[in-house]
Amino acid sequence: MLEIKMYDFNDEIAWCPGCGNYSILPALKEALAELELKPHQVVVASGIGQAAKLPHYINVNGFNGLHGRAVPPASGIKIANKDLKVIIHSGDGDSYGEGGNHLMHGIRRNVDITHFVHDNQIYGLTKGQGSPTTAQGQKTTMQLDGVRMETLNPLALAVSLDCSFVARSFSGNRKHLVSIMKEAMNHKGYALVDILQPCVIFNQVNTFKWYKDRVYYLDEGYDPTDRVAAFQKSLEWETSIPLGIIYKTEKPSYIDKISYLAGGSTLVDRQWQPEDAEKFMKDFM
Amino acid sequence: MLEIKMYDFNDEIAWCPGCGNYSILPALKEALAELELKPHQVVVASGIGQAAKLPHYINVNGFNGLHGRAVPPASGIKIANKDLKVIIHSGDGDSYGEGGNHLMHGIRRNVDITHFVHDNQIYGLTKGQGSPTTAQGQKTTMQLDGVRMETLNPLALAVSLDCSFVARSFSGNRKHLVSIMKEAMNHKGYALVDILQPCVIFNQVNTFKWYKDRVYYLDEGYDPTDRVAAFQKSLEWETSIPLGIIYKTEKPSYIDKISYLAGGSTLVDRQWQPEDAEKFMKDFM
Amino acid sequence: MLKYNILIGGEAGQGMDTLAVLLEKILKRQGYYVFSNKDYMSRIRGGHNFIQLRFGTETIVSHHPVLDVMIALDQRTIETHIDRLQEKGIIICDDSLQSEDTRVISMALKETAKGIGNIKVFGSIAIGAVMKLFGLTINQVEEVFKEKFDGETSMVNIAAFQKGYELVESYFQIDSPAEDNHILINSNQAIALGALAAGVSFYAGYPMTPATSIMTYLSEKQEDAGIVVEQVEDEISAINMAIGASYAGARAMTGTSGGGFSLMVEALGLAGITETPLVVANIQRPGPATGLPTRTEQSDLSFVLTASHGEIPRMVIAVRNPEDAFYQTARALNLADKYQMLVILLGDQFLSDAMETIEPFDFGRIAINRYLAGKEVVTEDEYIRYQLTENGLSPRIIPGKNEGQIVLVDSDEHNEYGHITEAAEIRSNMMEKRMKRMVYLKKEILEPNYYGVKHPEVLLLGWGSMDGPLKEAIELLQKDGIGAGALAFGDLYPLPTKLLDKYSSSALKIINVEQNYTGQLAKLIRQETGIVCHNSILKYDGRQMSGYEIYLRLKGEVL
Amino acid sequence: MLKYNILIGGEAGQGMDTLAVLLEKILKRQGYYVFSNKDYMSRIRGGHNFIQLRFGTETIVSHHPVLDVMIALDQRTIETHIDRLQEKGIIICDDSLQSEDTRVISMALKETAKGIGNIKVFGSIAIGAVMKLFGLTINQVEEVFKEKFDGETSMVNIAAFQKGYELVESYFQIDSPAEDNHILINSNQAIALGALAAGVSFYAGYPMTPATSIMTYLSEKQEDAGIVVEQVEDEISAINMAIGASYAGARAMTGTSGGGFSLMVEALGLAGITETPLVVANIQRPGPATGLPTRTEQSDLSFVLTASHGEIPRMVIAVRNPEDAFYQTARALNLADKYQMLVILLGDQFLSDAMETIEPFDFGRIAINRYLAGKEVVTEDEYIRYQLTENGLSPRIIPGKNEGQIVLVDSDEHNEYGHITEAAEIRSNMMEKRMKRMVYLKKEILEPNYYGVKHPEVLLLGWGSMDGPLKEAIELLQKDGIGAGALAFGDLYPLPTKLLDKYSSSALKIINVEQNYTGQLAKLIRQETGIVCHNSILKYDGRQMSGYEIYLRLKGEVL
């Protein structure tokens, strides 16, 4: 295990006091330290939002991109340099709303990246509008009479896409969070982890207590490899919310499917001279 | 039943001879005629692709928009004028690829529109690249060594989003197709119908025969209201492909949730004078 | 006339917004003219935010750097702004804060608040003190508090106010105002109200600072107005949904800031080729990319002039202040319908948060003109959506209303019926049909505002939110005896050139004053007229230039 | 020199493409210069498509309207093009087609093909006939057929060819060519090959005509070159993925056509603010919106000059022909790395399908310069991604290579370390840092090609694919004794102005020749230099002007 303070960064943190994000950040550091991943070996990619500010608060490589667009650059980074450990930290709005299409196809692409969603069921940074995971009917700063859209179930969605690793954790249980983070990062392929994260300012419904009262932990008895059972499990909510690995499946990752990449050097280290392309000119002779 | 020739339009059809699209067009006309929907009462919206040319071949209102963007205008049309019957005809690339985010959230919005996807498992118009539904490993004009992306299962996706009506039909069985089309159009809420449609030029794998050999029809015994069972059913493919209504659920549509719209006039017919807004000025007094 | 300038500063979450709303509303109700602007960070708690509030007995159109009073809710406020406090200014703060400055009136705000029964009301004590410093009456105070807070809360706050009022002596001089017959509003609210007045019945959008407040306001009113406001999954959906609704016959609109506008670019072309009326508001903030989300800039002008591949007719209008915002929004909606085309409204963060006292809007001046085809088109014949006509405009009907007639629109090039075509001649005809609007629009465009002397030697050129600051700068220059004038453009494309020709001919120096790096108005003017600006006053740090700042920079850098 | 012009026309799916590929390859291998272009509809079967193929013994840089030979695979081909057939021209078609025209050589193509054993080979009979008409040898014929088809298929086709060759008599005169030492290539292929030569190792894209062929070619080579080509879900993903790969250190690129480019607009700003090297190819087609998917236009210039909200440095280069496309692509990639910025390459459908015989590429002229920081940066200190330096460029390292050093980039405004900042001064510094590149780029830009007399009275201005046609037009004008010249721009932004200043000073008439409606180059030149074009030759029907057409229109409309 590496020293945790290796990941510390002294930038002022712009999250609100009491925000669930404060528990996710040290969990990540702990997980990285336990996995002995050094700062230069890790890239955290994010979009825009409160959660997406995380790359600024940890001493690893960071790519803080556009709102909703964390998955494509993360995929590009991993494809370019498969030796990097690529992680996404972003919000529910960023990941499931603006970025929905990239999530969907990112899962299908199965690049080996770990996607942590700080799911506060609200748009935090823009001051409290409904996000895809805000409960239908919940009143927000924009949806004054309640959200009309049906609530998105991100785990069910991921299972339907046969996402190779699908889990849920809670910012309120560091130990669980660290262990899920480690499992997710160790898993080969696209891993989606939805992290319940109270927003103390804009979501007065899904509070720490609300989550605390409802979450329970999946135990050994649960088989995360059965896709249909996983789908059924993913539908639980409202009164009892399962935490843990909902679904897991082993299959070749994107890079595994490209033999010369899997077996060879990274794209970044590829040796190539202009003259190496000369052979292709024969197509035009 | 209205006369079918009411829907005929004499524009030259630009589809290839033998294309599955030729069976879908008359099925739609038949379904509309049986539902006694007159041309001016119907709007067909589409994106861009071979399938998306359909609005040009039928005498109803048509909105042939941008690639991947059929769902938003269709939703806008229905919200503006709830008296119109709004239908989408578009391709698998258009609906599931470029348009994936709109499909996902369109389903959550549950506006009362019927979305027919001409699923030829390929990009037809742009000459044969892999689409989200092209089988993993299949060779295409772009993926010369086979598609690397995992195959999208649109029905599983829709079920995971609790889409209010999810069905599959086949261009090769007119009767089935007409009856599913009618049920889908009669259903209140977002209805997604994936229609298997052979592309005789660019998809040499999923041919008419390939489909014909595999499809079977869901019968009375199947209960489409059980979501988990529907999910399981949606996973069947490869050797046997179920046709029919996979999933169905009754719930308020988007417009139902807006009482003054559900109970009142359409937005298009709203009576309003500038002076009616004067009362809002008091907020600034 | 005396104008005073109050700054309220502290961390996000300390309630400055509420204090400012209370204070500016009371002042406004008492009959004063008010102008306030906001400077805030992209975070919800902590950091440093402030509001500047100017008031006086005549119209105020710009903020001002020199402060008379500062309400400091934290130490950082004092440190950050003390240099701007005038010699005889006053700082009001809690006695827990530290300062040696003699201008500080350190009060036991929090202790006193606790005594009153709620520590949260300490700000109201400060407001009470400020009102007293200016020797203002307590007229309207109760009313405003009661409107803002529920019963009990309002009572405690009023008590706190009174306490503050008692704790200090009056200090500044101010004329008594005329009676209040104004509204106090910012430009985003005015855009929203303009849209409501002009009959917008569908608005689709995605939250993005500083455009969100347009949507929030409309959303609040949706039931009351019988309209639908839809928050969608992304900006691409927003614009396409609005286009769909507009095609169907609703008056539809969307709005966003630069990043969202970038995502809407493809669909601008869709509105163009389908000839669907559409108004898109782009409330600018500093780019590129995410940039500075809560700050101001005017850097999307060059972009929106040609945004979208291919060529479409478009009109670009910048709003200049809340009054302009209201009437221009209504006008934009009518022009979009009249010419079946895209109209882009440009605002910016400064305007979106700047509150100004202005004349109440005259709703009688607004007309809702839809220009839909009347019954002459409703025949038994087929309807021809893109019929070629003299002026390029085809009679427009909406789908579903006329039995036997259908409306077909297409993003591909099409023939008169809306069917895909690849014929060269039809293509050329259709391009000409669409682009002809640019000629007709030349007759619609409004000349810029002009401030200054008849034959200016120094001519300032600006647009949008530079209007107020330019006006104030010209007044200051004139006091110095400089023969200056300023043109503040609202309509930008097509570019109105009459006043520009007129005033530029006498000017020895033409200077563009813009809140961007590349001098985008100057580029546009050069492209359209060949007139070259000799100097530029540009700013791109996310903070709006005030009239006074323009004046100082002009004298320092140019004159 | 004699040049001949052959048209092959028919329905989509009738195999014109294959015929053209065979014929042009044979001619090229025999040593002729070839220039062919495609005119096709956005459909897979049916409709009307054609290919025009010019050949001769000297360089050919434009297509030409007057036809010498037509191979008509259907009736519509004859009807559509017969007016363009020269008096002594020849039409070759199956005897099932109808025409009274004396120039028709009606042959039993299909019957004969059936006789040979496969009706599909009827086109090869036609090719044989055409070769004979020109008195060409059958040199290279077998080789080319064998490369194109598998064993047996090639034999039947060769037999068919021979049959056709026997069936007619030679008719036209043609010089014998020099030995073949050329390549035959279009500009999209050249862009792809340029990218390969310059070391692109990651390309992300989404299919869109006419850009798809760049990606298809790269995709074909991916294993051989050890690169990754990824077809993504949409264009937004394409550009963001490329930016991610570039940040990580791969040389990355993306390409699309106008509609896809519109979707990429937001991310252009991301490349700008993160200072990530990026080359984006926009292969233009007629807009707006879906427009005319398979046709040509140059209507995205104005758009790409300012695409994206806010302000970023950018370079815009139009490719002019396949040779230019190859070298400019490599140059664009190096410049993107050198200045850590965005370079936009503009192509168009005409170029993407026009095959031209050119000198083989000199791979020795290509260098791969990545400008990554060397070990001077690799210290034990923290790495400072956005270190402020004299020239605005910060030493760039890539993530993962140096223990103890991390690379942080941000789409928000940031400080030198890449951390979000809202500080006014840092913001201004960062804007200046980024925009400074525009000054340095002025030293990099290449002047336009110039064709014509030393002191032109008539100066034509064009860009990109107008290069060849302009060159040919100037030759024609000079034959008429008109003192004409033409500047064909490749680099467009920053705009090179030396030759423009030089030649425009003597010119009595300056005329922009563009494939768009609004005269986008003329606008840019006006904006940047104040030089005003007196006339315009514009075309926007989706069909490329040939040199001859420019010549005719100039004489008809302008001179």
Ligand SMILES: Cc1ncc(C[n+]2csc(CCOP(=O)(O)OP(=O)(O)O)c2C)c(N)n1
């Ligand atoms: C294209 C674009 N649209 C909108 C925004 C404004 N925006 C920034 S963050 C955000 C929502 C963030 O919500 P979420 O991802 O849930 O993050 P949270 O703040 O809740 O952690 C929005 C709408 C933007 N930056 N860019």
Ligand SMILES: Cc1ncc(C[n+]2csc(CCOP(=O)(O)OP(=O)(O)O)c2C)c(N)n1
């Ligand atoms: C923004 C944009 N990107 C790409 C394209 C090119 N394009 C047109 S249709 C199409 C794919 C169509 O596939 P699908 O939806 O499956 O329809 P099909 O032709 O198979 O019926 C693509 C990629 C486009 N028109 N616009």
Ligand code: SF4
């Ligand atoms: S607004 Fe909510 S999510 Fe954002 S930092 Fe504050 S508490 Fe956390």
Ligand code: SF4
């Ligand atoms: S390419 Fe395929 S899908 Fe398109 S029209 Fe032809 S057969 Fe049908």
Ligand SMILES: [Mg+2]
């Ligand atoms: Mg959130």
Ligand SMILES: [Mg+2]
């Ligand atoms: Mg398809």
